[in-house]
Amino acid sequence: MRPINADESINIIGAWTLFTREVRRFLKVKMQTIVTPALTAMLYLVIFRYAMGTRQVPGMAVDYFSFLVPGLAMMAMLQNAFANTSSSIIMGKVMGMHIYLLMAPLSAIEVVVAFLAAAVVRALVVAVVFLAVLSPFVDLHLLHPEVILLYGLCGSIIMGGLGLIGGIWARDFDHVAMVSNFVILPLTFLSGVFYSVKQLPPLWQQINHANPFFYLIDGFRYGFLGTGDTDPYASMLVVIATALITTLVCWQLWRTGWRMKE
Amino acid sequence: MTALAINGLSKFYDNGNQALCDVSLDIPEGSFYALLGPNGAGKSTLINILADTVRASSGAIMLFGHDMLTERSWCKRRIGVVPQEVAFDPFFTPREVLAFTSGMFGCRPDFDWIDALLARLELIDHAKKNTRQLSGGMRRRLLVAQALVHRPKLVILDEPTAGVDVELRRRLWDFMRELNAAGTTILLTTHYLDEAEELCDHVAIIDRGKLLTARPMQEMMREIASSYLWLNYDKPVELSADVVEKLVDFEPRLSDEGVCLKLGRQQNGSTFHRAYQAAVASFGAPLDAGVRREDLEDVFLRLTGKPEHHHMVDEGNNASD
Numbered sequence: 001m002r003p004i005n006a007d008e009s010i011n012i013i014g015a016w017t018l019f020t021r022e023v024r025r026f027l028k029v030k031m032q033t034i035v036t037p038a039l040t041a042m043l044y045l046v047i048f049r050y051a052m053g054t055r056q057v058p059g060m061a062v063d064y065f066s067f068l069v070p071g072l073a074m075m076a077m078l079q080n081a082f083a084n085t086s087s088s089i090i091m092g093k094v095m096g097m098h099i100y101l102l103m104a105p106l107s108a109i110e111v112v113v114a115f116l117a118a119a120v121v122r123a124l125v126v127a128v129v130f131l132a133v134l135s136p137f138v139d140l141h142l143l144h145p146e147v148i149l150l151y152g153l154c155g156s157i158i159m160g161g162l163g164l165i166g167g168i169w170a171r172d173f174d175h176v177a178m179v180s181n182f183v184i185l186p187l188t189f190l191s192g193v194f195y196s197v198k199q200l201p202p203l204w205q206q207i208n209h210a211n212p213f214f215y216l217i218d219g220f221r222y223g224f225l226g227t228g229d230t231d232p233y234a235s236m237l238v239v240i241a242t243a244l245i246t247t248l249v250c251w252q253l254w255r256t257g258w259r260m261k262e
Numbered sequence: 263m264t265a266l267a268i269n270g271l272s273k274f275y276d277n278g279n280q281a282l283c284d285v286s287l288d289i290p291e292g293s294f295y296a297l298l299g300p301n302g303a304g305k306s307t308l309i310n311i312l313a314d315t316v317r318a319s320s321g322a323i324m325l326f327g328h329d330m331l332t333e334r335s336w337c338k339r340r341i342g343v344v345p346q347e348v349a350f351d352p353f354f355t356p357r358e359v360l361a362f363t364s365g366m367f368g369c370r371p372d373f374d375w376i377d378a379l380l381a382r383l384e385l386i387d388h389a390k391k392n393t394r395q396l397s398g399g400m401r402r403r404l405l406v407a408q409a410l411v412h413r414p415k416l417v418i419l420d421e422p423t424a425g426v427d428v429e430l431r432r433r434l435w436d437f438m439r440e441l442n443a444a445g446t447t448i449l450l451t452t453h454y455l456d457e458a459e460e461l462c463d464h465v466a467i468i469d470r471g472k473l474l475t476a477r478p479m480q481e482m483m484r485e486i487a488s489s490y491l492w493l494n495y496d497k498p499v500e501l502s503a504d505v506v507e508k509l510v511d512f513e514p515r516l517s518d519e520g521v522c523l524k525l526g527r528q529q530n531g532s533t534f535h536r537a538y539q540a541a542v543a544s545f546g547a548p549l550d551a552g553v554r555r556e557d558l559e560d561v562f563l564r565l566t567g568k569p570e571h572h573h574m575v576d577e578g579n580n581a582s583d
Contacts, residue, residue, distance in 0.1 A: 011335060017365025021351075028353045096349035100408075102315045104366035105338035262275060262316045 015110035018101075022118030026084055033122060037080050038130040041072040045134070048194065059198040060227050069138055070148075070221040071193035073130050077123035077152060078213065081159035082166070082184055084119040089167025090176045093260075102261060108254035112164065112247060119160025120153060127152065141224055147232055148223030154243040155216040159184075161246030168259050191217045197229045215239060263326070265291040265416050265447040266312075271321030273307050273471075281307035283471040285321070289416075289464070294442045295449045296462035296479070298558075300566050304471040305451045306346060309420045312449075313343040325416065339367055342414030344422045348401045350393035356380060356404050357389040360411045367412035379407040382437060399426055406434065410441070417441065419450045423457070435461055459483075459558035469566045479558075486565075487556040491537045493548035494520035505544045512537050521545065525553065 026033040045068060052064040060067065092098035101111065131140060142148060166179040191213035197205050208214050215235040222228035254260070266289040273282040282304045289295045299305045310316035312323065314334065323330040325337040350359060360379065361371035380386040383403040388396060396404065402425065409417060419438070423431045435457065442448050452458050458465065459479065466476035475486070491512075499521055501514055512523035523537045534553065541548070556564070 009335075011368045013370060014366045014368045017362055020365075021362050025351070025353050095352075096347045097351055099313065099315045099345055099347075099349075100363065100366070103313045103338065103341075103343055104363075105335040105368060106366065107335065257317060261314070262310075 011105055011107070011110055014104060014106045015114045018104075018106065018111065018114035019117050022084065022088060022115060023121050025088060026118075026122050033080065033084075034126055034129055037076045037126045038133060041076045041130050042133065044072055044194075045069065057196050057199075060196060060225070062225050062227065065138060066225065067196070067221070068194070069131075069134060069140070070224040071217050073127045074152070074155060074217050074220040075188050075191075075193045076130055077127045078155050078159045078188055078216065079184065080126045081119040081123040081156040082163040082180065084122045085115050085160045085163030086167040086170070086176045086180065087163075088115070089164060090170050090173055093167070093170075094172060098260060102257075108251050111254055112161075112250045115164055116157050116160045116247065116250070119163065120156040123156035123159070124152065141226075143226040144223040144232075146223075147236075148220060150236060151216060151220040151223060151232075151239065154239045155220065157243040158212075158216070158239075158246050161243070161250050164250045165246075165253060168253050171259075187211055187213045188217075192229065193217055212238075212242060263291045264288050264324075265293070265326060266449070267322075267324040268308075269322045269324075271308070271311065271323065272319045273304075273311065273316065274319045281471050282311075282318075285468065285471070285473045287466055287473060287476055289447060289449060291326070291447055292442070292445055293447055293464045294438075294462045295447070296458040296465040297449060297451045297468065298455065298458060298465060298562055299451075299468040302470075303468045303566075305468060306420060307471075308468070309343065309345075309418055309449075309451065312341065312418055313345065314338065315345075339412065340415045342409035342412065342417045344405050344409040344417070344419045346420040346424070348398070348405055350401065350404065352392070352394050355390050355392060356385055356396070356407070359393060359404065360407055363408050364411045369412050375413075376407075376411060379410055383407050384433075399430055402426055403430075403434070406437075414446070416447045416449065419448065419452075421451055421453065423452060423454060431457070455559040455562055456557065465558070467562060467565055474565050482561065483555075483558070487558075487561050489525040489553055489555045491523045491525055491534060491541070491553050492517075492519040492521065492551065493523075493538075493541050493545070494550040495545060496549045499545055508544060509540055512540065519554075520548070520550075 045065075048068055049065055055064050056062070057064055057067045089098070092101060106114075134140070162179075162184070166176055170176045170179070190208065191211050192208060197208045197214070200208060215230060215238060218228045218230050219232040219235050219239065222232040266287075268285060268287040268289075271282055271285045272280070274280050285304070285308065297305055297308065307316060311318045312330075325340060328336050330337045351362075354362070357376060357380065360376045361373070364371045364376065377386065377389070380389050383406060385400060385403055385407065388400060393401065393404065402422065406419075406422060409419075417438075423434060426434065431454075438448060438450075439461065450458065450462065463479050464477070465479050465482050467474045475482070477485075499516065501516060501521075506514060509523060512525070515522050521541060523541060525533050525537060538551070
């Protein structure tokens with residue numbers, strides 16, 4: 001694309017506006033988008049706290065409670081990043097608002113970056129609220145903040161991207177619910193949030209290693225506990241690459257207008 | 263200068279329907295252009311291609327000399343579209359909607375202009391309500407404000423007055439005329455042909471995806487529209503083969519106005535006299551008679567082959583006068 005003049009080649013104001021719109025959208029319904037996920041994570045925590053007591057996690061020098069907290073925070077981040085992009089796109093499509101996005105002078109990369117950035121913000125807000133509420137009751141250690149940040153960021157980008165792809169693919173709310181309930185939910189639940197893979201029989205351990213979310217949760221948890229089921233620095237490359245690929249797929253889909261334009 | 267040059271535009275949908283077939287159209291800068299056609303003629307497809315919500319199968323579009331395909335962003339910043347469907351983000355107020363739209367088009371929100379638009383479209387008292395609380399007419403006006411918020415040079419209105427009451431429609435048109443006078447090029451589709459005739463200086467008619475005619479409104483009315491003599495009788499009148507034979511020069515037909523005799527494009531005294539004499543000779547003296555010039559609706563119906571005096575019904579719209 002030939003830029004006409006420097007001022008108009010990139011629509012920074014446009015991308016920023018889309019980003020703030022997406023952020024304000026979830027802030028307008030914060031009970032549903034922030035308080036509820038934080039509360040759900042808290043409930044899991046309370047339940048497992050009393051079910052498991054102060055038991056240690058096998059193979060790790062940590063108690064089950066400390067083990068659970070980072071995993072639940074990451075799970076909430078992943079699910080919310082997915083929900084933010086997928087709900088926005090499908091709502092626009094079902095209600096007919098998506099045409100304003102198509103009519104705006106925004107390039108595919110501007111649209112994708114704005115959507116993903118908003119998904120990351122929602123994920124971060126949810127995680128911070130969850131951890132802040134929890135901080136009086138649990139000893140939180142941020143042993144490797146750079147690992148926490150990187151996994152949090154990449155995880156949100158991957159899930160925000162999957163939400164975007166799901167939203168673009170879906171024709172109605174049911175389609176999005178299908179992806180969310182049959183793909184995202186099982187993958188996050190079976191990713192080692194509630195257990196260490198070392199507790200599993202060998203076959204299930206292998207299956208778990210094939211679940212991409214496992215690496216996200218495990219790496220994120222390593223940032224807090226300094227211990228995990230995998231080497232977080234080796235997984236890091238995989239996670240960064242996955243985030244990049246997801247972004248590229250989103251960009252390519254938006255560029256072609258697949259399922260968005262007739 | 264040409265504001266919009268459409269060249270050989272075609273659109274096939276995936277289901278094989280051809281919505282547009284090799285349409286070429288030049289819209290002069292500063293014109294108020296009516297794009298007319300029956301339902302399903304391809305008007306909305308054409309507008310949706312311009313709005314970039316539908317992809318063209320082939321053809322080229324130039325906006326003020328810039329290619330829509332390769333300089334899309336440049337072009338989009340200069341187009342404002344009022345879509346047919348009314349839909350708003352349910353989370354925001356009209357003022358927020360306008361500020362967001364403005365930003366998406368790369369302009370920092372200019373709240374003086376936004377409030378001026380809201381005031382002009384009589385929405386200022388509702389600026390802080392949620393868009394869900396607005397009435398149908400208000401939402402439609404908000405759509406118009408939304409299309410104008412980035413001060414486009416070409417405004418495209420897809421049936422902006424469907425479902426809008428007469429009074430409001432008149433005020434909306436006043437506003438559009440003002441914009442047009444200030445140099446904005448306007449492309450309009452509407453089913454209110456009397457309004458199109460009054461407002462627009464150019465007209466194009468499409469039917470079944472094909473362009474039938476495109477010319478200045480005056481030229482259209484001068485060259486395509488013809489005059490006819492109508493004669494009203496207090497008794498039933500029949501056009502027997504014999505009578506048709508006698509009146510063949512005047513293409514006689516019956517309508518709810520009575521007997522209609524075509525006078526040709528240039529109304530001229532002697533034609534009128536001959537037609538009147540011939541009618542009196544065949545049917546006797548009429549109760550009432552007059553000469554009427556075809557209006558845009560008559561021309562439209564004649565060109566698109568729709569039955570005479572079959573008034574178009576706006577789908578989902580009962581608010582017409």
